Amino acid sequence: GCGAKNNDTGSGGGTPTSGAPAAGLKIGLAYDIGGRGDQSFNDSAARGLDKAKTEFGLDVKELEATAGETEAQKEDRLRQLVEGGYTTVVAVGFAYAEAIGKVAKDSPEVKFAIIDDFTDGVDTGANIANLTFAEQEGSFLVGVAAALKSKTGNVGFVGGVNTPLIQKFEVGYTAGVKAVKADATVQVKYLTQPPDFTGFNDPAKGETAAKGMFDAGADVVYAAAGGSGNGVFKTAKANSKWGIGVDSDQYNQPALAEVKDVIITSMIKEVDVAVYDFISSVKNGSFKAGQKVYDLKAGGIDYATSGGKIDDIKAKIDEYKAKIVSGEIKVADKK
Amino acid sequence: MSTEPPAAVELTGITKRFPGVIANSDVNITVRAGTVHAIVGENGAGKSTLMKILYGMQPPDEGTIAVNGAPVSFGSPADAIRAGIGMVHQHFMLADNLTVLENVVLGSEPRKGVALDFAAARAKIRDISDAYGLGVHPDRLVDDLGVGERQRVEILKVLYRGARVLILDEPTAVLVPQEVDELFGNLRELKAEGLTILFISHKLDEVLSVADDITVIRRGTTVASVSPSDVTARELAELMVGSALPVPELRDSTVTAKPVLTVKNLTVTGADGRLVLDDISFTIHAGEVLGIAGVEGNGQAELVEALMGIHAPNAGRVTLGDRAGNQRDITRASTRHRREAGMGYIPEDRHRQGVLLEASLWENRVLGHQTRPPNNRGPLLDRKGAKADTRRIVSEYDVRTPSIEVNASALSGGNQQKLIVGREMSGRPVVLLASHPTRGVDVGAQAAIWDHIRRARAQELAVLLISADLDELIGMSDTLAVILRGRFVAEYDPRTVTPEQLGSAMTGAGKEG
Amino acid sequence: MTVGGLSVGLDTAAAPKRGKRASPWTYALFAVAALAVISLVRVTTGATDLTSAGTVQAALTAAVPLAMAALAGLWAERAGVVNIGLEGMMVLGTFGAGYAGYQWGPWAGVVFGLFLGVVGGLLHAVATVTFGVDHIISGVAINLLAPGAALFMSKLYFTDAPGGGARQSPPIGDAPKVTVPGFADLMGTIEDKHWFLLSDLAGVLRGLTTQISVLTLLAAALIIGTGWLLWRSAFGLRLRSCGEAPAAAESLGVNVYKYKYLAVTASGAFAGLGGAFFAVSSGQFREGQTGGRGFIGLAAMIFGNWRPGGLATGAGLFGYTDAMSLRGSDAVHALLLLLGIALLVVAVTQYRSGHHVLSGFAAAIGVLFGWWFFASDEVPPELVGAAPYVVTLLVLTLAAQRLRPPKLAGEPYRRGQSG
Amino acid sequence: MRKLTPRSVLLGLAAPVGALVFAAVVSAIILAVTGHAPTDAVDAMARAAERPRTLVNAVNSATYYYLAAVAVAIGFRMKLFNIGVDGQYRLAALLSAALAGAAFMEQLPSFLRITVTIVVAMLVGAAWAGLAALLKVTRGVSEVISTIMLNAVATYLVSYLNRPERLAVSTAGSNNIGTPKITEGGQVAGFTVEGSSSKLFGLIFLAAAVGVLYWFVLSRTRFGFELKATGLSESAAVASGVNVKKMVVLSMLLSGAVAGLVGMPQLLGSSYSYSLDFPAGLGFIGIAVALLGRNHPIGMAIAALLWGFLANTANSFDTSGIPREIVDIMQGVIVLSVVVAYELVRRYRVRAEQHAVGGALGRTKTLEEVSS
């Protein structure tokens, strides 16, 4: 049935027709490397899907990617979804950009969405929604929080893998810190370089990098490093320093229960909201192709307050937030 | 005193089959306790196989073994060692990277708790070494030892285990006469202490001098049991092979005045900076065989490798004359150029340098001759030509093989050697460097190889012959030089010299005497 | 065809010289001299991270799994079996640690990781010893198999576990850590003074005595224990003889198959342990977290000339530079100067021992590094991470190569073939 | 290379077929034990095999797997272990992509432009491999270590160069980054296959040519002979006039040059630029494929196709609710069981060969037949 939590990756279990919902909407979701259960970006998309599923009762098929695969394999994945009759397809991650462009052209009746990419002429079309996020804005806010919380005027940024996407986090964060304390030091470290994507999966590296920053005087470190962030929080706890989470409200993540009291805030990227919005837009016929930016203003980006560690500075952060929303502060997404 | 003690070892009806070969067939041998019992037979007669069965390395297909009258059954050498049997193998069974001590105690280590008791081991090895005058130092690396020393380490290994029955499989093959005498002295001493010795050799005079009983094996089975006092070496040879033994000899001299290989002041230092070849000079003329005698490890290998261009000399000059008599300096030439200029090479270790075991016979024929017809056309291989020529070698040199497509590993060592000789001769070399060309080769093949060398010599081939077999050296050489610690220390006329004289020169005793 | 040997061209490259082994004092003197140079660089560049306690601690943490992998390689190769499947066995170890660790604590994780490593080792042993399969092939197969199996099982067991996910286990508790009370603080005080040499020494000592995981101590014990067992016990002699001369061993009644099996199984156990240590100290199993450390371990073993002390040095060097590059880029920038100086020293010594070409080569690179140091303020961040690899390569290139691998490592061996 | 007789053909087939059956059984057991229906897996594979797109993708994958395998095999033939194919092809792909995408290349005629791209890739690959060779022959550094290290160094170098301020261009709105797109004149057209949206790589012919060349050089030339001889016995090769150091350098350069080609089919046939999602790890797959195909040009082709097919069925497994990891497990089991099977057949063959030799020597006679 359509329980609250769907644990099976292929929910139909090989029988796609079983339990076909009355609504008749068939949703296919293609994950990036890591897939459902990565406790990060993909999981966020999965949450959106789950929510839509419980609410609308959908027929869902989820497929995932393998490390090192080619575009043809990504394209094949999308095509298999289309061929399976999944008329609404979500591709999670910019790696699907080229593939989705090609498949969408051949299947005009299918509605597509891609997360994190909007490249002119590549993944655009009348049936593609490009759901992108203003990560730099949220990162700016947690940067503000870091600067306000820091006693040493020295903060850190740990990026998982050195890609343009993660650089957006860094740029926004640094801008936020400097906005509060122009003379603050921001230490920056990326754990690995592409195509070595283990930087998102290596808590040990996160721990070493963060410890180095703490030793060098930092007292708050922002971990934009997927699973490697766990190591950042672990060493923050061991050294009585602070950490900032990413993507979801990491304070409430069960896996981080033991170290949650060092997580003062998290930069929230509501991929779940974007996925849910897209599905419901298709369902009620309001699908719109083209870019949809999830930013502070649209509520697709936010910062977390769970744990109450930033209650004292919340007003200040919200001031900046308002300025960004109003356009008074423009946060750049590139150096 | 009246009852005969039980036989130390009694082998009854031993049969052992290998795929396609019956190595032993109904072998019966009785070895009296406290004697030296020799086993003789030609190559491949099944001697080693029989001994390996006695030592528990291979199970017999049929037959029984009794030690001191009690029937035994060995699952592994460990069982045989426990029954008091020790074996020195035909080929050294030593780990080069381990010390003498480690090699000796392996498998029967004295312990202190879990730890190996090095002190006790060292003491025991010293004791045994002193008692039998073996002169073995426990802490040296085996890699650094010469052949004779290795041989003694092998014997020490057996004594260390307190063996009462010693199997020595061709222990004298690599020893010079003096070393052989020493070894025999040791054996007599051991015998006096009541040990039983099984002794394998091809060298019949040795056998006759040391053995109490002799068993002859032919084609896997026992054909005679004789007492040394009842037979002559000739008779023994006929029992072994059914015919007289071939004798290495060069009939008349073919030496010309045409120098082919001229070596001047050749000096080579080893990796550790020691001089391994010290100012060597000689000339070999067309039609001449220069024999080099020396205990292994005195620079022969380095000399050959320097001449082949495998290792560069530190000083000196090497010139090679072609058939027309033009001299060419090849001191700095590569191995390939030397080979192309007419140097043939029969290496001492055929498995290391002579053949590719996992390649077919015809590919082995190409080896070393890949830059010359009939094996190539420019940068391409001429497979047809190579195969045709391989067939020629197989028939001319009597290489026993079902096809030229089988891997060299499927051939016996003797047949591999014949293939190598055929290959090296096929290049029409002007000079042949032959290291132990008949080592481990049976009498038939031995005779054939000598014959081929003789014939080529008659056609103006110059030969550098290195051998541990002094009879071969004396019989086959036109000139004889003795090498000791990298220097030529003596020169002899092979027509007048005796093996004993050579032996003392080889060990350095010649100087004093 | 067999690619087990894989040593073509090595014996001609530099003939091994067997000199006297240096005394402990020589090593100590050498270490102090090296520290003095590092200290000098630290003083001139201000990159305190070169010798800080934090770097030393991080280096230890990074080095331990590598050293375990290298030790695993050592055990197998000493018995004559090349184990390139280390990476796969480590992956099994990380999974095992995750599976048992989150349920029954870190020690259970260590034990279960070790156990899964043993399973991988046994598979390799069956393939190489019993079936005589080429060692490289079997290792590559295990490297394919293990990550697939680990992910497969991870999806099976962790998806529903509280705090777990399809690709990661729930958190594992950390192993206890120990600090030498008093001493560490004293060293900390000296370290903060930034005195020449003294503070550096204090930093290193503090790193070695502060918050040391019990797992690190266990690893050290295993390395020392391996050295003792393999070189001082009868068991070790027999095991090594299987890699040097199995035929001789067999002829003396040593059951070669048994020792090879034991060694390869132990190799699996050490690799599994390395994986388990890694997972436990990371706080969880994550798919792909080993990131090629098994291969680095193999390199550390070769670097260390198939000896426990050597591989510990190799792992330590790699861990040190890795830690430094992860902790900040200042130290890596200072490293340029250090490398420059080291290369010039090598150039001088090589010149004096007559290797003029090598000397010139070292001098040229040394000058280049020096120039790079003075001409820049930092190493480009994208390149910082390359430091451990470049340093390892440079050290290998300039150190005299006297590798002595076990003679028959990688060669298939069949019972009864001797003689 | 051996003579073909019905028996030898049968023996040759016994190993791979037996091994594949064994691998299938093992995979089925794993699936069954973990609660998946093995029949679903068979279904999924059958469906994949009928889908032209999957087949085209499989062949395309096989193209670069094959190139990687040949690169590895050249080393293996002389017991050199080039683990560095991975770094070599990535660096080569990046640099040649940057060149091919550069504006000035537009001036060249298409054929020349493609040729220059490919040649540069080969040169880069060869140069990177040459470093390892140089370290080995001059300093005796084991190529196993140096290529592991150079792989990592290549990763850092590539990410250093793949920046907007260096070789890359960044596109607005895209989170990817890569070299400028190679325009049509620099691309290699593919072949359209009926019923498939993917095109067959045009450079499949390059792979085939490399295979033929590999076969020819190794089995028909002096160089190939010397390579093989060095691999079988270095000491024998030296004594036969082979310059081993030169062979090490040459074979490493060749291996690297072929490694440089690995990225070309994908780059010139599909991606048209080197970016973050350019396939990585092909060098390691090459090792497995070379070993599975026993360094034989046709064996490796079959292995590459098998590998390509398995890799491209992962999506179909996923669709049928079977964990895609079963593909990795199957690949590992296949490699192991194939080599075990080959080893068993080899032992049987050696015995048979010795039997034949024994017969030729006439040593099968019994005592009764040997009259004294």
Ligand SMILES: Nc1ncnc2c1ncn2[C@@H]1O[C@H](COP(=O)(O)OP(=O)(O)OP(=O)(O)O)[C@@H](O)[C@H]1O
């Ligand atoms: N392991 C084996 N497998 C197959 N055949 C073997 C094996 N060992 C020996 N043989 C065969 O048995 C025969 C007897 O060999 P063995 O080694 O006992 O001879 P030998 O009398 O010791 O000869 P040599 O004087 O050359 O040492 C050989 O010709 C060989 O064909």
Ligand SMILES: Nc1ncnc2c1ncn2[C@@H]1O[C@H](COP(=O)(O)OP(=O)(O)OP(=O)(O)O)[C@@H](O)[C@H]1O
């Ligand atoms: N361990 C073994 N396994 C398989 N075959 C073997 C083994 N040992 C020897 N043989 C086979 O036995 C035969 C002869 O072996 P052996 O070592 O006795 O030769 P040899 O004494 O050097 O040669 P020859 O008998 O011609 O003088 C060869 O065919 C060889 O393949």
Ligand SMILES: [Mg+2]
């Ligand atoms: Mg023999």
Ligand SMILES: [Mg+2]
């Ligand atoms: Mg024998």
